[in-house]
Amino acid sequence: MALPIPRTGLATMLKDGARHFHGLEEAVYRNINACKELSVVTRSAYGPNGMNKMVINHLEKLFVTKDTGTVIKELEVEHPAAKMMVMATQMMEQEVGDGTNFVMVLSGALISNAEELLKMGLSPSEVAEGYELACEKALTILPDLVCHTLSDLRSKEEVVRALRTSLASKQYGHEDFLASLLADACISILPEDPRSFNVDNVRVAKILGSGVLATTVMNGMVFKRVVEGTIDRATDAKIAVYSCPFDSTATETKGTVLLKTASELKTFSKGEEDLIERQVNALSELGVKVVVSGGKVGEMALHFLNQYKIMVVRLLSKFDLRRLCRAVGATALPKMVPPSQEEMGHCDVVEVQEIGGTNVILFTQKAGDSRIATIVVRGSTDNIMDDIERTVDDGINTFKCLTKDGRFVPGAGATEIELARQLASYGETCPGMEQYAIKKFAESLEALPRALAENSGVKAMEVVSKLYTSHQAGDQNSGFDIEGEGAAVKDVAAAGIWDLYLAKMWGLKLATNAAATVLRVDQIIMAKAAGGPKPQDNPVVRDDE
Incomplete structure (x- = not known):
């Protein structure tokens, strides 16, 4: 007669069927792998040359888009650690309405680089503290990188220039046309107090036929x-x-x-x-x-x-x-x-x-x-x-x-490389174990210009090294030129390629918070799933049906 094996430890307090993982190998590395996989999904959609994703949701509705917010929402991610990153992107959507892929790529790079530090012997809490220190320093550097400030919200020419970059990352080639339409729509309904502008007051009506250039306001x-x-x-x-x-x-x-x-x-x-x-x-x-x-x-x-x-x-x-x-x-x-x-x-x-x-x-x-x-x-x-x-929703x-806040920082990877350069120097001045995490934070920021280069079919290492060389020479507005030949760089601030200051600020905060939260998890306790047996893939049809 087989005797039942007595349960020990935490299992004695939980219902049958509950699962429990703990320690670096079982909990932390599992979470890191899940987050890395999720960030890889959206990384190839970053930038104007990003690729589309084809997602078919549970209602069999087809989505063909590179809008990260939509892709993540329709994927219905279940892994609890990956959900932390999803929540960060949702928060970005609520605060800024754009820049969701920035959060996803950066948080994925932070978590991926943390794995190397953990294998070197640092504890997860030391890595998380180092990341938070680096984020604070980055937020103090960011205002010095502002390259343009919008002075008049009612000037169509200025608003078109301000909206171009955001629209180009979704609809490359139609950005000037769409920016002009959106500027007309937004300025025509702008109230006396611009801060009370309501996003819901710009509506969209979709009518099949013709082409995108027949769109009117x-x-x-x-x-x-x-x-x-x-x-x-x-x-x-x-x-x-x-x-x-x-x-x-x-x-x-x-x-x-x-x-x-x-x-x-x-x-x-x-x-x-x-x-x-x-x-x-x-x-x-x-x-x-x-x-x-x-x-x-x-x-x-x-x-x-x-x-x-x-x-x-x-x-x-x-x-x-x-x-x-x-x-x-x-x-x-x-x-x-x-x-x-x-x-x-x-x-x-x-x-x-x-x-x-x-x-x-x-x-x-x-x-x-x-x-x-x-x-x-x-x-x-x-x-x-x-x-x-x-795209219209992101522009509005x-x-x-x-x-x-009408401030802009240079786009096309210029801001990220300048932050990475200054944070690497700051890491050298820190005496504790956090310096390793600060340097890895700086390295993680390189993931964004790398993604831009890879999606444009250019060698990422060559682009990053050229950007560093240009920034070391004092040109902090130097970014990757996707329209140039090979790994070309140019002054993106003069070319009108600007990113919202608010988008960068919130992106850094939310990506760091998501990464630090995932790293501070050392146990996963999963209760037994409720409900009866799962439905069969090929159910047997009875005669009376």
């Missing part, structure tokens, strides 16, 4: 719908918005009506008709030319709205209804009553147009009057339009950051 909103009635255009229009259905209200209880004569049958629905006609007539007398309903529009109501030449638009999304109210300055009424002057909105032109075979309703305002701008994205496939939408977030 308009003041107002675009809805891919058709009008309910026969009126399809209104100018200088007062607008009444209802969040309820535009129809006669039904009674709560059922009732039975006994009709005895033909005249009673004729006049049965007369009262209801008169009521709806009075309501539509009241709107007409107020000068309302457009009615927007958040629910269904009754046939009888539609008949009278057509009779009084009032245009009818039905919006099924309550979010679209709210945004339209913001765009035209209306208040959504929960009941079918005539609106007051304050509750009515106004729009210069409301019309139905056909764009690429798709009917759309345009709510267009004069330049300067609109609170919402819409970018009508065109493209030959849905995937291209989705990628343009993500970059503009939002400019309203907080």
Whole structure:
């Protein structure tokens, strides 16, 4: 008879099926390997020449993009240590709206270089402390590297130059065209206090057909719908918005009506008709030319709205209804009553147009009057339009950051190499064991220009050595020239290749925090997974099914 083996240690306190890993070999190196694998996935997507990733999510939706935020979100990473890096990229998305790949590549390089230090004999806490010291020093050096400050947020020329670099890393070749569109959209709705700029006020409408260069911007909103009635255009229009259905209200209880004569049958629905006609007539007398309903529009109501030449638009999304109210300055009424002057909105032109075979309703305002701008994205496939939408979103977030802080540092790897050079010198002055971690932090910063070079098909070592030579000579704005022959370097600040100061600052903070958190984990305790057996890959189909 086989005797059960008694459990010892932590296993005695946990349920059957729980797993426990501890120590350098089992916990720390496992975590480091998981984080290295994740950062390798996105590293090849870094920079203008980065490669696209094709991700098919659990709903079988296809994503073809090099936007790291989207790729990481759709991968649904489960490893707890790799999730730390995912959380850092999500935080970057919330704070800056761009630069997610910067965080992913840097944190991956930091964790990968930490492995070498651990094998040399340093403890994980010494490495983490050294990284944090290096990050603090880097954040004190960063303000000295500022190469440009945006002076006027309402100057289109300056805003276009500011947005170019962010857009070029996603849509290389279309950056000037998209930057011009985004500058028009953002400046047209910029409030008096720029700090209150709302990212949600720049909308995107995707219409299949033509090419990316047919993308346009308009003041107002675009809805891919058709009008309910026969009126399809209104100018200088007062607008009444209802969040309820535009129809006669039904009674709560059922009732039975006994009709005895033909005249009673004729006049049965007369009262209801008169009521709806009075309501539509009241709107007409107020000068309302457009009615927007958040629910269904009754046939009888539609008949009278057509009779009084009032245009009818039905919006099924309550979010679209709210945004339209913001765009035209209306208040959504929960009941079918005539609106007051304050509750009515106004729009210069409301019309139905056909764009690429798709009917759309345009709510267009004069330049300067609109609170919402819409970018009508065109493209030959849905995937291209989705990628343009993500690029537009990054550009708008970059503009939002400019309203907080208009400083820029040189891009194309110039800032990272200068930080690495100065941190390596700082590491030499530190007496403790942290100096090794500080030097590795400096080495990790080289991963970003290396990724730029590798993705452009150039020898990374040659590029990094040329950049170091240039920076040692005193040119701190020298970066990798992706358009030059081979491992060329140039003054990227003069060429207008700038990165947001805020993006670099938050990127350094978040990447360091993620790496330090992963390194400080020395035990992994995993409870037994809940639920029954997992579904089979090829389930057996029974006869009764």
